[in-house]
Amino acid sequence: MWNTEKKTKEDLEHLRQRLDSMERNFKELQTKLLAPRPKQKFLTTDEAADYLEVSRNTLYRYMREGNVAFHMIGGKRKLALDDLDEFINRNHVGALPTIL
Template sequence: MGARSLSNDAATYLPNAEDRRQLIDIKEALSQITQETADTAFDDMSNDKDFPVATLKVPGSPARPLTPELADALLQVADQLARGRAVFVAPYDTVLTTQDAADFLGVSRPTLVKMLENGAIPFKRIGRHRRVLLADLQQYMSNRHRENMNMFDDLAADMDPRATLDNPLVS
């Protein structure tokens, strides 16, 4: 279900039809874990001698405790895979080539290079090659989203709904 991409530490997981049914069950089980831990005082429960700890058991390795944060992350991954969507997992400090960064943003490599050279996204040169941090790409995407939302808010504030004759909201 996983395919390597970008670096040795990253993987893209693509669900197949057989896995989707199991993922839906996992998603439901994980949602109960996160809801139960949110509904109860974790500190009070952990003081109990027989405190039950949810664990993650993978064949061939010891059981590991499943923290609420990890359960939430797994819930989000299971949810997306159950919907048939690919999930990309990579460390936050992953260094990308310009082609990988362009693919991540959904733009062409020449467009990305122009963005890098204009200073829109920080990068480092290694020899004659440019390298981009995944964290910087995510920051750029977040900033662009915020700018777009502000632009839409400004447009909406300038618009007078009564100025349009075909507006169904105005009677």
């Protein structure tokens, strides 16, 4: 014989645990979404050229060609660190797999 009352209690307990878990996940997500965004770090053209390890002329060419995003802030070009990292990752050339 199968005890349906026991099975029902187990099912309800399992559902309660899942709901508790979902509630915790929802609260964590809500906390992350409502948290203030960190300030974006901006670099001058000199700092950005040093960061990319290129000359200022090369950096200006990248900006002119639209390869590197920049912002005009107070009449000066400023480059977001996130944009520079994106540029670096976009130009990454991976190594070919080795043959053993």
